[in-house]
Amino acid sequence: MKKRYIFLALILLGSAGGLLFLDNLPDATRLAPEQLLLKARMPGHYISSDVLADKIISGDPSLLLVDLRDSVAYAQYSLPNALNIPYQKLLNKDNIGYFDQDQFDVVLYSNDHLISDQSWLLLTSKNFNNLYVLENGLNGFFSTILHPKEPSPGAPNKDFELYSLRKASSYFFGVPMPNAVHNASGIAGVSETGGTLKTKKRKAIVIRKKKKKKIGGC
């Protein structure tokens, strides 16, 4: 056999063998730790109750609400049109499609924002985008939108405007107007939980990201 063939074969084997000693390929199903840390430190993934209420009221079609609490809590009260995905089942095969998409802005929430923050971190580390966390969770939503605190008489006018806006929003979410509560004394305590809204189980049609098709051949 000619020497040059042996030489060429050794080059091929050597370069293929060299691959074994290089670092592994970066896994696209996971975000690099530095980037995850950077993303987590940016407050951009928090959405405040006011912004969320505005989006819900205006019927933003790109919004996908995900309730991370258990089904019992979800049945008691949740935001309108929210999906219930308990955080233990976050990465189930049936649920992952809701997060691995670029059609919706997914807003995660639980009672506080601890669980939703952890879930956000978990999902973002899997390189999913368009994920948001409701700041202070449902409790925050309750205390700002459904049950806003009346500003003190000396507060600036801005606070009163915000208060009346929140009060009006709360009406949308099923909290009876203050006068209505006083008149119908029989239904006391309804507004405390913001009323029980009928929430239909919504099925989001998720269109998976498609890779661009390229044509090629011999």
Add this chain to the structure above:
Amino acid sequence: MGPLIPNELLSPEWNNVVALVIGFAFGYIMEASGFSSSRKLVGVFYGYDFAVLRVFFTAAIVAMIGILYLSKLGYVNFDDLYIQPTYMKSVIIGGLIMGLGFVVGGFCPGTSLCAAGIGKIDGLVFIFGLMLGVVLFSEFFPYLESTFNANNLGGVTLKETLGLSHEWTVFLFTAIGIVAFYITTLIGRHIRKVYY
């Protein structure tokens, strides 16, 4: 064009120029290595010339190694690459038809253009047949569509099928290739001289 344009080392206007240069180089090398002769090409079927096997194997190995190095050095994002889905049934049927055409016609689509380029009549006839096949296939596509799209396995690669890492797949494939080259060399020793 590969890692150059997405990384902005070249502007997209160069796409066609680069394609032309690569095309010239491809045609030149095919002609220089005798691939415009149908006797050389069908040798792999009759067992007297294994140049086709070696060329395809080498091309696959070089591309595999090259892509992995490029992605490891950060020039290509491996997961952005489009992987042609595998239609197992269609691939087998199509492979048989292609192989039959190859052994009867003596060319593959690329080499037939090469042969026509140096003025071979069989190359021209082959191109005519190729175009006829394209037209017929397109016209009868509605009837063939279910076969065409049968048994879609998705964009599977050897990595998933074998359960190995990319690196080991490439290394094993290279080793298999070199063994195949060696075996064909051994066979080649027992073959009398062929005139192309």
